[in-house]
Amino acid sequence: MSSSASTSRHPDRLLMFTTVLLCGAGLVMVTSASVAFSYTQHQSAFYYAERQAAWMAIGFAGLFLLGRVDYRKLRPLAPAGAVAAALLMLLVLVPHLGVTVNGARRWFDAGALGTFQPSELGKLAFVFFIAHWVDRNAAHLGDIRKGLVPFAAMLAGVLVLLMLERDLGTSIVIVGIFLSAYWAGGGRFRHMVLLVGGLGLAFVAVTLLEPYRFARLTNFKNPFADPLGAGFQSTQAIFGLGSGGLFGVGIGHSVEKYGWLPEAHTDFIFAIVGEETGLIGTTLIMLGFLFFAVRGYLAALRAPDRFGVCLATGITTWIAFEALMNMATVTNTLPIAGVPLPFFSYGGTAVATTLAASGVLLSVARFGSGSGFGHKNTRRDETSDSWRRDRWAPLSGARRRARVSR
Amino acid sequence: MGARLRILVLLTIAALLAGAVWTRLAYWQVFRHVQLSAQAQAQYHELVPLPAMRGVVFDRNLTQLVVNTTVYSAFVSPDQVTAADRDRVASGLASVLGVDKTKSLQTLVSGSKFAYVLRRFPKAKADQLRALKLPGVGLEEETQRSYLPGIASGSSLAANLLGFVTYDGQGQRGIEQYYQKQLAGTAGYISSYRDLANREIVLGTHTHQDPVNGSDLVLSLDANVQYQAEQALADGIKYAKAESGSVLIMDPTTGGIVAWADYPSYNANNFNHTDPTLFQDNVSSYMYEPGSVMKVVTLSGAINQGVITPDTVINDPGYLNVGGYRIYDWDRRNHGNINYTFVLERSLNVGAMKAMQAEGHAAFYSYLKGFGLTQPSGIDVAGETYVPLPSQGQMSDSQYATTSFGQGIGVNMVQMLSAVNVVANGGKYAPPHVVERIGTSINPLVLAPQRQVITPATAQEMTVMMEAVVQHGSGYTSRVKGFTLNQAAKTGTSQIPVNGQYTQDVWASFVGFLPANHPKFTMLVVVRKPHAPGSDTNWTLNDGYITAGPIWQKIAQSIVVDWRITPG
Numbered sequence: 001m002s003s004s005a006s007t008s009r010h011p012d013r014l015l016m017f018t019t020v021l022l023c024g025a026g027l028v029m030v031t032s033a034s035v036a037f038s039y040t041q042h043q044s045a046f047y048y049a050e051r052q053a054a055w056m057a058i059g060f061a062g063l064f065l066l067g068r069v070d071y072r073k074l075r076p077l078a079p080a081g082a083v084a085a086a087l088l089m090l091l092v093l094v095p096h097l098g099v100t101v102n103g104a105r106r107w108f109d110a111g112a113l114g115t116f117q118p119s120e121l122g123k124l125a126f127v128f129f130i131a132h133w134v135d136r137n138a139a140h141l142g143d144i145r146k147g148l149v150p151f152a153a154m155l156a157g158v159l160v161l162l163m164l165e166r167d168l169g170t171s172i173v174i175v176g177i178f179l180s181a182y183w184a185g186g187g188r189f190r191h192m193v194l195l196v197g198g199l200g201l202a203f204v205a206v207t208l209l210e211p212y213r214f215a216r217l218t219n220f221k222n223p224f225a226d227p228l229g230a231g232f233q234s235t236q237a238i239f240g241l242g243s244g245g246l247f248g249v250g251i252g253h254s255v256e257k258y259g260w261l262p263e264a265h266t267d268f269i270f271a272i273v274g275e276e277t278g279l280i281g282t283t284l285i286m287l288g289f290l291f292f293a294v295r296g297y298l299a300a301l302r303a304p305d306r307f308g309v310c311l312a313t314g315i316t317t318w319i320a321f322e323a324l325m326n327m328a329t330v331t332n333t334l335p336i337a338g339v340p341l342p343f344f345s346y347g348g349t350a351v352a353t354t355l356a357a358s359g360v361l362l363s364v365a366r367f368g369s370g371s372g373f374g375h376k377n378t379r380r381d382e383t384s385d386s387w388r389r390d391r392w393a394p395l396s397g398a399r400r401r402a403r404v405s406r
Numbered sequence: 407m408g409a410r411l412r413i414l415v416l417l418t419i420a421a422l423l424a425g426a427v428w429t430r431l432a433y434w435q436v437f438r439h440v441q442l443s444a445q446a447q448a449q450y451h452e453l454v455p456l457p458a459m460r461g462v463v464f465d466r467n468l469t470q471l472v473v474n475t476t477v478y479s480a481f482v483s484p485d486q487v488t489a490a491d492r493d494r495v496a497s498g499l500a501s502v503l504g505v506d507k508t509k510s511l512q513t514l515v516s517g518s519k520f521a522y523v524l525r526r527f528p529k530a531k532a533d534q535l536r537a538l539k540l541p542g543v544g545l546e547e548e549t550q551r552s553y554l555p556g557i558a559s560g561s562s563l564a565a566n567l568l569g570f571v572t573y574d575g576q577g578q579r580g581i582e583q584y585y586q587k588q589l590a591g592t593a594g595y596i597s598s599y600r601d602l603a604n605r606e607i608v609l610g611t612h613t614h615q616d617p618v619n620g621s622d623l624v625l626s627l628d629a630n631v632q633y634q635a636e637q638a639l640a641d642g643i644k645y646a647k648a649e650s651g652s653v654l655i656m657d658p659t660t661g662g663i664v665a666w667a668d669y670p671s672y673n674a675n676n677f678n679h680t681d682p683t684l685f686q687d688n689v690s691s692y693m694y695e696p697g698s699v700m701k702v703v704t705l706s707g708a709i710n711q712g713v714i715t716p717d718t719v720i721n722d723p724g725y726l727n728v729g730g731y732r733i734y735d736w737d738r739r740n741h742g743n744i745n746y747t748f749v750l751e752r753s754l755n756v757g758a759m760k761a762m763q764a765e766g767h768a769a770f771y772s773y774l775k776g777f778g779l780t781q782p783s784g785i786d787v788a789g790e791t792y793v794p795l796p797s798q799g800q801m802s803d804s805q806y807a808t809t810s811f812g813q814g815i816g817v818n819m820v821q822m823l824s825a826v827n828v829v830a831n832g833g834k835y836a837p838p839h840v841v842e843r844i845g846t847s848i849n850p851l852v853l854a855p856q857r858q859v860i861t862p863a864t865a866q867e868m869t870v871m872m873e874a875v876v877q878h879g880s881g882y883t884s885r886v887k888g889f890t891l892n893q894a895a896k897t898g899t900s901q902i903p904v905n906g907q908y909t910q911d912v913w914a915s916f917v918g919f920l921p922a923n924h925p926k927f928t929m930l931v932v933v934r935k936p937h938a939p940g941s942d943t944n945w946t947l948n949d950g951y952i953t954a955g956p957i958w959q960k961i962a963q964s965i966v967v968d969w970r971i972t973p974g
Contacts, residue, residue, distance in 0.1 A: 036601065297417050328427050
């Protein structure tokens with residue numbers, strides 16, 4: 001733990017370690033889960049495993065690079081990056097340029113590396129941009145016209161783009177990134193309520209518009225009602241989890257991955273994890289992501305500036321909530337949303353950008369002080385442990401609000 | 407609101423979501439584990455059983471007593487029969503299999519996926535049905551045990567000895583039950599997993615186990631003798647109007663069973679339409695009081711102890727007072743001074759009691775033990791019943807007295823024949839058994855040394871006494887042409903007790919071996935509750951020498967011919 005002085009320049013080894021462990025487990029599981037599909041599609045059992053490993057290598061290169069560079073140096077690139085990402089996301093919709101899979105056009109052909117998904121890169125670009133925007137507009141964030149409306153408009157713009165790609169999953173993650181950064185940067189509670197309410201209504205509208213989304217919702221109530229039709233994927237996922245029991249059937253011994261469970265190596269890989277490693281494995285992975293969340297949010301608290309706070313919060317929310325949303329989907333706790341499991345689900349762009357984002361998070365942790373941005377003057381020599389203790393400390397809420405929100 | 411609190415809110419939401427997901431995970435993975443595994447297995451796991459071929463059974467001449475045959479079952483998949491074809495299919499099934507046409511039509515209209523039309527019919531019908539090429543109709547092969555036909559259409563050969571096999575492969579009764587494990591073998595299987603496209607998954611989980619076929623059994627039984635025994639028994643029982651009867655024939659030197667007949671019997675090929683009471687085997691699972699046949703054991707013991715000889719003279723006033731009871735001879739006559747040969751010839755109870763008293767209770771009991779009457783015979787046929795004799799000290803004086811002439815002691819036929827066979831086998835007890843070989847290994851009982859119960863000299867003396875029974879006594883009804891001076895026998899008749907009171911119903915028996923000087927077989931015939939012509943006025947007409955003796959004679963006659971036994 002970086003319990004050193006305020007000018008700590010040590011990387012957060014625990015966060016680093018957790019990321020590497022999750023990636024390692026993810027590579028093993030994506031290999032195991034994809035062998036059958038990979039062989040039938042490409043006559044090579046390791047087609048997907050190889051590509052995932054290559055993208056993971058690219059991702060780790062990004063992670064080490066971004067982890068060493070001060071994140072503040074990248075801030076000037078934020079607006080341009082967001083525009084570039086938005087353009088790429090538009091470009092992918094152009095026929096013949098984008099690749100269509102399962103009726104959705106979200107990918108570019110990336111040659112030997114498989115495909116490239118701009119919306120994944122968009123997550124990284126937008127988290128930078130929104131952190132930058134929130135910090136710049138911190139002074140009038142509480143104002144409806146100067147704060148809430150522009151924020152809502154930007155969010156709506158991105159969401160429209162994503163809905164054109166029929167990408168509900170990424171939309172949910174983008175909402176998470178935007179809202180968490182806005183909230184951490186000092187967004188008003190009642191504005192948050194307004195935003196969440198509006199998004200909820202939009203979600204209902206979108207669901208009612210698309211028949212397959214509505215089917216997912218009705219099917220969520222009881223996947224066993226139509227086990228061979230609409231409930232097939234959920235049913236197979238639950239069969240996988242259930243077969244695993246406490247200890248699992250052993251890594252490599254899943255049967256669900258042999259065509260039974262659709263998207264076994266992508267969105268539903270967690271069911272294969274459950275089948276092969278049991279409740280022990282699923283619990284460990286869930287704890288891994290929770291620990292990632294704790295370290296990530298801790299980095300946010302220790303960030304030296306508001307930009308860092310928003311950036312670290314946005315990235316942590318992105319990865320942690322994406323993971324939890326995915327698990328919730330697989331376990332039928334929430335309806336199917338189409339969210340991948342970070343570090344696990346097959347998807348080159350996703351794993352590379354997630355790792356790059358983790359690098360940014362490590363950078364925030366490295367250049368942050370033991371006492372965060374919000375406590376610069378009051379808590380000089382705080383340790384991470386004292387942060388826990390402070391939860392019980394009798395601090396005046398008003399004083400803190402005065403410091404951060406206004 | 408401070409930054410810490412804001413972050414804490416986010417972390418709390420994450421923790422709550424994680425808690426909800428984990429609860430759900432634990433529910434699926436632990437609470438519903440068993441049920442979901444089963445459902446998942448049902449969807450992708452396929453276990454194809456590879457049945458093992460059940461071993462067959464041969465007699466001593468390698469005549470096959472049971473054959474595995476293939477029978478067919480017809481099924482129909484109504485959902486694959488179009489409405490236009492229904493009538494054709496139903497009438498086709500009716501014409502070949504004789505099933506009710508309207509019933510078949512009902513099945514066809516139901517639109518279900520699978521229904522049996524008729525089960526277990528022979529190949530000829532299956533071929534006819536196949537030729538019709540009816541849509542949606544299929545045939546399934548099943549194996550069935552076929553036993554040799556018996557003396558009448560309603561019976562199969564040695565049914566009570568062999569038993570039968572249920573449709574799910576379980577041996578029931580007799581040899582089929584006793585040797586179930588060896589006959590059945592071990593079924594194999596092919597276990598495979600399928601992917602969604604029903605392709606086999608060959609990565610590691612594929613397992614294959616070949617079946618191990620059951621062992622064939624070779625019996626000491628002789629099918630020809632068995633057939634003759636069943637025929638003679640049936641005739642004899644019908645003549646005596648008896649309730650039932652049994653014949654047991656043994657190879658004197660090995661203890662191997664040569665014939666094991668029951669009447670009435672049943673048809674093992676039709677066991678599922680048979681009154682289960684007919685499955686009862688009266689040879690090893692019916693206890694009876696052997697009566698005077700026991701005198702062979704009593705007198706052999708006394709001679710072997712040296713307390714009497716065949717020529718020892720005793721006084722027989724026709725009764726003896728024992729333990730407060732007066733026990734009579736069967737004829738209640740004063741026979742005066744007589745020797746033991748005469749006792750056996752006329753089957754006199756007083757003589758048997760005096761011989762027993764001469765050797766004493768302890769010695770008598772030890773001979774009962776030696777002759778195998780105090781423990782089950784251990785015959786390798788399912789369902790032997792046995793009533794343990796009270797221990798030596800617990801038996802009263804009167805019980806010793808009655809036991810000496812075979813009343814008040816319960817035995818099964820295997821025990822009794824094995825006991826008398828000691829005399830035929832030069833004083834040695836040959837353990838009774840039916841199976842000589844299991845697969846390629848010999849039944850260890852055949853090779854085990856036999857215990858000497860009485861000396862060869864005693865056995866010889868007793869043989870002479872039993873020859874006298876045929877020549878001068880009650881055994882005259884069993885005389886086989888050419889062996890009159892060379893056959894040994896003893897009759898037995900005992901009243902059947904009901905609720906402790908002896909009734910007029912009897913167990914009539916006849917035991918003997920032939921040729922006396924070099925026995926080829928020992929045979930025991932038991933007739934239960936005979937009502938021979940004229941017995942309503944003279945109940946002695948139900949006696950063993952009248953009812954069981956002629957059966958013995960008829961079978962012995964045919965063995966002599968069949969085995970080419972020559973006198974002298």
